[in-house]
Amino acid sequence: MVMGVLTACLAIPFAGLVGVAAKDVSAGMVDLPESLEAKDLSQKTRIYDVNGNLIASLYDQNRINVPLGSISRPMVKAIVAIEDYRFYDHGALDLKGTLRAFITNQANGGSVQGGSSITQQMVKQTLLYQAETDEERAAATEETYARKVRELRYAIAFEKNHTKDWILERYLNIAYFGDGAFGVQAAARHFFSKNAKDLNLLESATLAGLVKNPVGYDPVDNPERAESRRNVVLDRLAQLGVLTEKKAERLKGKPIGKTLKIENSPNGCQQSRAPFFCDYVVNWLLKDPVLGDTPKERRTTLKNGGLTINTTIDLDMQKAADDSVASHVYPTDQAIGGLAMVEPGTGDVRALAQSRPMGKDKAAGQTYLNYVVPKKYGDANGFQAGSTFKVFVLASAINQGIPLSTVINAPEEMNIPDEEFQNCDGPYAGDGEGWNVSNSTGSGPFNLYTGTQQSVNTFFAQLEVQTGMCEPLKLAADMGVKVPLAQKVPSWILGVSDSNPLEMAQAYATFAARGLHCDPRPVTEVRDSSGEVLKEFAAQCEQVMPGATADAVNDILRGVMEPGGFGQNIAIDKPSAGKTGTNQNNMSVWFAGYTPTIATAAMVAGANEFGEWVSLNGQVVGGSPIYEAFGSTVAGPIWGDAMSAISAKLAYEDFQAPPGDEIAGVLSTVPDVAGQGVEAATATLESAGFSVADGGQVNSEVAAGSVASTSPSGGTSLSSGDTVTLYTSTGYVPPPPSNDAGNGNGNGGRGNGNGNNGQGRGGGRR
Known part of the structure; x- marks a missing residue:
């Protein structure tokens, strides 16, 4: 009936006045679907640390949907009063309002203004929100009666299929309140730093006044206009009897600036408290099909799905990592510093830090490359990890029963023929020239303890001959360090493959966890916008070596942190173990160390302003000149400062001594x-x-x-x-010999009668 009345009494005359053919309007109405699907509104995704602190938000529209029951009554009254005070009394069309608007419009040249009910406004917002093309967006905002008729038809369907409260709830969640805030909850947080359920009458009047013109009435940029509009809402509330005129006048006297408490909502990882960890989380989740079948769908879900992402980062550890890296390597240095912390036994990533901040200002040393994670999550190739790779041969040797006391004579330099190295298919087939390997740490006989603690190259080259290449390479892969096929050469144990701090931290965490390797895990749980668990991410762990083998490695590597070891100057007040790494020409240096409860890998690599790798020798890094770079002197202090800062929160736990009945040479x-x-x-x-x-x-x-x-x-x-x-x-202790010479010959013969213990009583004769 309403549609018939509108068409007969209103639509045709209006269409004639504005030059639109009535038959086109009616034909358009016939072609419209009877109802409009109201798709879920986009909401911002929030990322939390292990203790529930917000570390980042991701969104296309800053919106947090809330039910009507979580919106204060003053806010509901204010929006209804100023936008559609008869909302609960009329249907889809407020006939009085439409007629009033028609008269006003004709007096002002026939433009289409006002008169829309809250339901019609919600329809318009829904059409605009769900528009996917420029044509659809233009149709949703065109100033014609044809658009009004389309909106009315959809509004009638909404009124038929939904309650008034549902319509009002969607309207308050879809409306734009200005300055990037979509929906009343985001607006309440942004302008007043409180939730929508806590808005008072004055704050509600301010927000209710914004929806008519969010830009023109912005209380930050246009406080005078915003205050005037707020007062209009207060007057309307008084007119409708929601509050007294006296109270309205009192509230109008308060300057709008004194009511504001702006709270910005950072968007994206760059503004996060842990930007590169956030970036790692995003890229890690983009690989998971739970968020969608394609990367595009997953990214849309991440930025619009209103997800709650619970992560493993510990902000105390993150701060320690950030502070240490920043104090030792500056953003514009010809070097990159990085550090990663991983929890043994779970793989939980506790901190990621690097010296170059996130951003596009190259002159300030900024970058979007994440140097501390694998390439598939950060786009950086990584750096050669040096002698930190030697532990894979060490563990394999122990696992094969080679005694820790095994002594190998290690000269300053030597050549080892290719065929002496066995790979998985037999003797290694190299170029026939063998491996020319040399030391930088002296020569002499070394066992597995001293050879590792002094990181002797020729010692490990000969140990690799004994273990073969197959088992150490497989063990490295099982521990998360995969060596490319082209680099599976005898010298791989000197760390010629590119790696990253996260990869090395999780590998060394395997020793701390007594042989249990866990894949790095940055996320524990993702919930959807309704709070339901979308996916739980369990720890992915596997025992890759006997616990006794790991115990023996720990026993050797803790010597690095003790007096005489390369790490003695960075040791902390908890039992710890570690290994240095320095690659050829000192282009990168490393220190990978751990306690039983946390594993940390620190790295510094030379890199000039053109992104080319250079030697650290001769560079000024962190304000200090480097004459010759070593893992213990350049990367080690980064590790030491970060670990010292978190030592107080680490439980005191010692390594388990290796069992001598299982490990030879302990x-x-x-x-x-x-x-x-x-x-x-x-x-x-x-x-x-x-x-x-x-x-x-x-x-x-x-x-x-x-x-x-x-x-x-x-x-x-x-x-x-x-x-x-x-x-x-024997249970027998013979008496001491007698000194009496006079009796010397008496029983001397008894000396032979008591076996080896016989004693002559005669004083020397037997």
Whole structure:
């Protein structure tokens, strides 16, 4: 009936006045669908740290949808009063309002103004929001009666299919309030730093006045016009009896500037408290089909889906990482510094930091390349990790039963023929010239402890001959470090492959977790806009080496942090272990170290303003000249400062000593088994990793048949697998020899009667 009345009494005359054929209007109405699908409104995605602190927001439109029950009653009353005070009394069309607008429009030249109900305004906003082409956007905003008729038809359908409260809720969530704030919740946060449910009458009047002209009435840019518009709303509320005229006048006297408390909503990772971690999270999630079938769909979901993303970052650790990197490498240095922290046993990424800030100002050292994560997540190629790769051969050697006490003579330089290296298919087939390898740390005999702690190249080259190349390369891959096929050459153990701090931190975290390798995990959970769990991301872990092997590696690498080790000057007040790395020509240096609860990898690489890799030697980095770069002196202090800053929050936990009965060559203390039975003593020594030999009987006060002593004695350090000799007690201690010469010949012959323990009483004759 309403449609018929409108067409017969209003549409045709109006169309004639504005030059639009009535038949075109009516034909357009017939062609329209009976209802309009109201698609979900875009909402901003929020990213939180491990403790629930917001670290970043992503959005195309700054909007947070809220139900009508979460919007204050003053706000609801204000918007209804100024936009459509009869909203709950009429249908889709407010006939009085439309007629009033028609009379006003004709008096002003026939332009289409006012008269729209809240439902019609919601329809217009929905059409504009859902427009995908320029033509659709133009049709949603054209100043014609044809548009008004289209909106009315859709409005009638909405009124038929939805409640008034549903329509008002959608209107308050879709409306634009200015300065980038879409919807009443985002507007309340932006202009007043509070939620929509907490808006008072004065704040509500301000926001209600904005929807008519969000730009012209912007309270920040146009405070006088905004205040005047707010007062119009207050007057309207008084006119309708929502508040008294006296109260309205009192409220109007408060300057709008004193009511504002602007809260900006940063958009994107660049404005985040952890920009490169945020960037890593975004790129990591863009690989997950849970957000969509294609990268484009996933990106749309990320920026418009209103997701809640719970991550693993710890802002205390992030600050420590940022501060340390920034103090040692400046943005415009001819070098790049980076650091990553990973939790052993979960793979949770706790911090990512680099010296070059996020941005496009190259003169200020800014970049969008994320140097601390793998290329597929950050677009940077990485850097050669130097001797940090040696641990893969070390672990393989231990796993193969090579004793830690194994001594290898390591000269200053040597050539090792190609065929001495075994790969997975047999002897390595190189160019026939062999591997010319040299040291920078001296020469001599080294065992697995000293050879690793001094990082001796020729020692590890010969150890690789013993282990072969196949197992160490597989172990590296299992620990998250994949060496390209072209670089699977004997010298790969010197770190000739490109890597990144995150990759090395998660690899070393495997040792800290006693052989359990976990893939890096930046996100634990994603929830949709309704709060329902979209996906939980469980830790992806696998035991890649025996716990005993990892214990032995830890026992060796903790020596790097002890007096005499390369890391002694950066050691913290918790048990720690580590390994230095320096590549050829000192173009990059590393320090990868860990405690049982956190693994951290720090790196500094030479890079000039053209993006070309250069040597660190001769550079001024962090305000200090570098004459010759080493992992311990350039990257190590970054590690040390960051770890010292978080040490107080780390639980005190020591590494587990390697079991001598499983690892050959462990330097262990011989247990004191004197007084024990032979069977019990043997079991104790064997459980400590030693072989046991029978040394026969000795005179002793210890009970007969029990252990009198061992060789070496208890408390002595010995390599596991070495032999400890047991001596059992006779239970007899002969009396001391007599000094009485007069009786010397009496019983001298008895010396032979008591075996080896016989003593002549005669004073020297036997």
